[in-house]
Amino acid sequence: MPRESYESNLQTVREELQLLADMAAEAVSESVRILRDRRMDDGDALIARDIIINKKCHDIEEACLHLVATQQPVAGDLRFLFSAIQIAMQLERIADYGKGIARINAGMPPGPHVQPLLDIPRMSGVAVSMLREAIDAFLSQDAEAASRIPARDVELDLLYSQVYRVLLTHVMQEPRRIDDALKLTFVAHNLERVGDRVVNICERVIYYLTGEVVDF
Amino acid sequence: MTEPRMRTRDYSLFYGDFRALNRVSIDVPVNRITAIIGPSGCGKSTFLRSFNRMNELIPGVRTEGSVMLDGEDIFAKDVVDLRKKIGMVFQRPNPFPKSIFENVAYGPRIHGTRDRTRLAAIVESSLKAAALWEEVRDDLGKSGLALSGGQQQRLCIARALAVEPEVILMDEPASALDPVATLKIEELMEQLKKDYTIVIVTHNMQQAARVSDFTAFMLTDEARAGNLIEFGPTKTLFTTPEDKRTEDYISGRFG
Numbered sequence: 001m002p003r004e005s006y007e008s009n010l011q012t013v014r015e016e017l018q019l020l021a022d023m024a025a026e027a028v029s030e031s032v033r034i035l036r037d038r039r040m041d042d043g044d045a046l047i048a049r050d051i052i053i054n055k056k057c058h059d060i061e062e063a064c065l066h067l068v069a070t071q072q073p074v075a076g077d078l079r080f081l082f083s084a085i086q087i088a089m090q091l092e093r094i095a096d097y098g099k100g101i102a103r104i105n106a107g108m109p110p111g112p113h114v115q116p117l118l119d120i121p122r123m124s125g126v127a128v129s130m131l132r133e134a135i136d137a138f139l140s141q142d143a144e145a146a147s148r149i150p151a152r153d154v155e156l157d158l159l160y161s162q163v164y165r166v167l168l169t170h171v172m173q174e175p176r177r178i179d180d181a182l183k184l185t186f187v188a189h190n191l192e193r194v195g196d197r198v199v200n201i202c203e204r205v206i207y208y209l210t211g212e213v214v215d216f
Numbered sequence: 217m218t219e220p221r222m223r224t225r226d227y228s229l230f231y232g233d234f235r236a237l238n239r240v241s242i243d244v245p246v247n248r249i250t251a252i253i254g255p256s257g258c259g260k261s262t263f264l265r266s267f268n269r270m271n272e273l274i275p276g277v278r279t280e281g282s283v284m285l286d287g288e289d290i291f292a293k294d295v296v297d298l299r300k301k302i303g304m305v306f307q308r309p310n311p312f313p314k315s316i317f318e319n320v321a322y323g324p325r326i327h328g329t330r331d332r333t334r335l336a337a338i339v340e341s342s343l344k345a346a347a348l349w350e351e352v353r354d355d356l357g358k359s360g361l362a363l364s365g366g367q368q369q370r371l372c373i374a375r376a377l378a379v380e381p382e383v384i385l386m387d388e389p390a391s392a393l394d395p396v397a398t399l400k401i402e403e404l405m406e407q408l409k410k411d412y413t414i415v416i417v418t419h420n421m422q423q424a425a426r427v428s429d430f431t432a433f434m435l436t437d438e439a440r441a442g443n444l445i446e447f448g449p450t451k452t453l454f455t456t457p458e459d460k461r462t463e464d465y466i467s468g469r470f471g
Contacts, residue, residue, distance in 0.1 A: 003468050072422055074454045075463045211456030 006071050013063055013084050014139055017091075020056045021135040024091040025128045027053065027098030028194055032124035035105040035187060036117045043102035050099045057092035061085050076208075083208035087138065090197045090204075094131065097190040097197075104183050113184070114170050114177045120187055123159045126152065127194040134201045138208070146205035149198065150216035156195040163188040219287060221246045221383060221413040222267060227281035228441075229262060229271060236262050238441040239281065242432055244383070249405055249414045251428035251450065253421055255465065258434040259442020264385050264417045268302040269295055285383070300327060303376030307388040309368030311360030311375070316343075316352050319360045319371055323379040338378050345411075346374035347404050366397025370404065377412075384408065386416040390423065402427045421466055425454045433462045 027046060034042050064081045067073060073081055130152050137146035167181045199216050206214050220243035229237040237259045244250050244267075252260040265271050266283055269290060283290045290298055300323075311319050320339045329335055339356070343349040348370040352358070360371050369389060376384055386405075390398040405414055405427050418424050424431055431454070432447040446453060446462045457463045464470050 002470065006468075074421075074425070074466045075457050077467050078455060 003071075006067070009063070009067055009071075010077065010080065013060060013067075013081070016056065016060050016063070017084055017088060018135060018139060020053065020060065020088060020091045021131065023049070023053050023056065024095040024098070025131050027095040028101070028131075028191070029098075029124055029128050031098040031101035031105070032121055032187075032191075035101055036121055038105070038110060038112065040106070040110050043106045046102045047099050050095055053095040054092060057088045060088040079208045079211060083138075083204040086204045087135075087201050090201050094194050094197050097194050100190050101187050104187055108180055108183055114167070114174070114180050117184075119159050119163045119166070120184065120191065123156055123163070123188060123191040126155050126159065127191050127198065130156075130195060130198045131201075134198050134205065137202070138205045141209055143206050143209040146202045146209070147214070149202050153195045153199055153216075156192050160188050160192040218246055220244050221286065222415075223282075223284045223287075224266070225282045225284075227263075227266065227283055228279065229259075229266060230278045230280075231274070232276045235439065235441040237266070238437065238443045240434075240442070240444045241281075242444060242447055244413060244415055245430065246413055247409055247411070248429040249409050249416060249427055250430045250432065251424035252415065252417045252432045252434060253419075253424050253466075254434035254442075254445075255436075255470075256419075257440075258436050260417045260434050261387055263434065263442065264387055264415060267383065267385055267415060268299050268304060270304070300379050301381050302383040302385060303379065303381035304385040305369070305372050305376055305387070305389050308392050309365060309372050311363070311368050311371050313359065313361055315357045316360050316363070316371060317356040320374050320378045323375060327379055339374075342374040342378040343371075345377050345408065346370045347400065347407070348374055364397070366393050366400060369393060369397070369401060373401075373404065373408075377408075381412065383413045383415065386414065388417055388419060391419060398423075425450060433457075433459075433465065435461060435465070 027049065030046055034046065064085045067081055068078075130149055133149050134146060137143070137149065164185055167185055171178050171181045203214055203216060206212060222244035223242070225241050226239040227237060227241070228235060228239055240263060252264060254260045262271060266279070267290075271277050271279075272295070285293075285298070285301065312322060314322070317339055320342050321335045324335060324338050329338070340349065343352065348367060351367060352363070360368065363371060373384070390401045393401065402423065405416070408414060416424075416428065428450045430448065431450045433445045433453065434442050435445045437443050446457060446459045453462065454466060457466065
């Protein structure tokens with residue numbers, strides 16, 4: 001096969017992106033579990049892992065730039081590498097949202113939430129499953145799948161409004177815990193932003209596969 | 217959309233019974249650089265030589281379809297007039313074994329310009345247009361063969377420009393040159409396209425991507441006849457080619 005080492009370098013970029021996506025998904029899921037269960041000791045480890053995630057993102061960028069500089073990729077390969085850089089950046093930001101949620105948990109006094117968290121873990125579930133589907137679409141080169149995912153962002157938006165409404169009602173009944181309630185709305189906002197980042201990823205997947213620039 | 221400078225329609229070329237080009241249709245836009253790329257033997261040089269009827273020198277050649285210059289059939293024209301309008305630069309620089317001045321003055325002279333002052337003006341403007349004037353202005357009596365490879369190629373370009381062509385055909389004009397001389401030729405092409413229409417055949421895909429506005433990709437079929445696979449803006453061809461074979465070729469997966 002011609003260009004064997006080039007092909008194997010492209011394959012490495014794919015594998016590393018899958019790994020980064022797993023790490024970002026896990027950062028979001030785990031941060032919400034920590035928050036839900038009020039585990040006060042586990043957040044630090046998650047925050048520390050973000051350094052590894054950032055490094056992986058930079059490594060992917062560097063590998064892509066190296067291939068651009070030395071192999072003169074064109075057409076589909078060029079769109080792949082350009083998209084891979086952009087997607088790695090989105091994944092790095094998604095992991096940051098997880099880190100942010102762990103920080104919020106650490107900043108709230110220990111003890112139960114104003115009320116048991118139901119919709120926030122649901123948001124996390126939706127956001128993470130969107131993320132996994134988007135990366136699957138990228139790696140399996142499925143533009144149609146990528147174009148279906150952004151519609152699910154509506155679920156996240158609806159859940160976000162619901163969280164906001166419930167917490168607002170709660171604050172009116174019990175103004176003493178206003179600080180905790182406000183912090184939980186930040187969490188929901190972070191998860192809503194994860195959805196937006198996944199939508200960006202889907203746009204990049206479609207550009208990579210079809211050359212078309214779409215805006216969902 | 218302005219009329220193309222050159223246009224081929226269903227143009228085929230045969231060497232005896234062998235079909236070397238199969239119904240190629242292409243529009244060469246005015247004041248643009250059009251690159252023809254493809255693997256060895258795909259017919260790209262044969263196609264380029266069709267634009268100024270160079271293939272007629274080969275015995276047994278027969279053509280079908282049309283090749284037009286400014287809307288006129290090139291086969292109905294006088295071949296000397298045609299080649300005055302369509303100049304050519306080859307892979308290996310081929311200056312005449314004469315002085316730099318005589319190399320450039322040669323074309324205008326055989327087309328009837330005798331006046332020494334007029335010839336000197338043409339030589340100067342042609343050498344300037346070919347970005348060679350500053351390097352040779354004090355040595356116009358020196359032999360063209362004494363120049364470096366890159367300078368010789370620019371001398372050949374100046375020689376082509378001296379008869380005021382509309383189109384310049386370039387067959388691998390930089391493949392025998394070092395990287396710096398190559399960049400000079402590419403830079404020169406960029407300047408020349410303001411006044412001329414350029415068609416270039418190149419093996420170097422990155423060169424096509426760098427210098428051309430439009431790219432044609434050719435490939436042989438099962439019968440070894442050259443076919444046009446894809447033709448379009450270079451930007452599109454190198455980012456979102458339509459044909460899988462174009463993508464495979466430009467990304468180095470065959471050829």
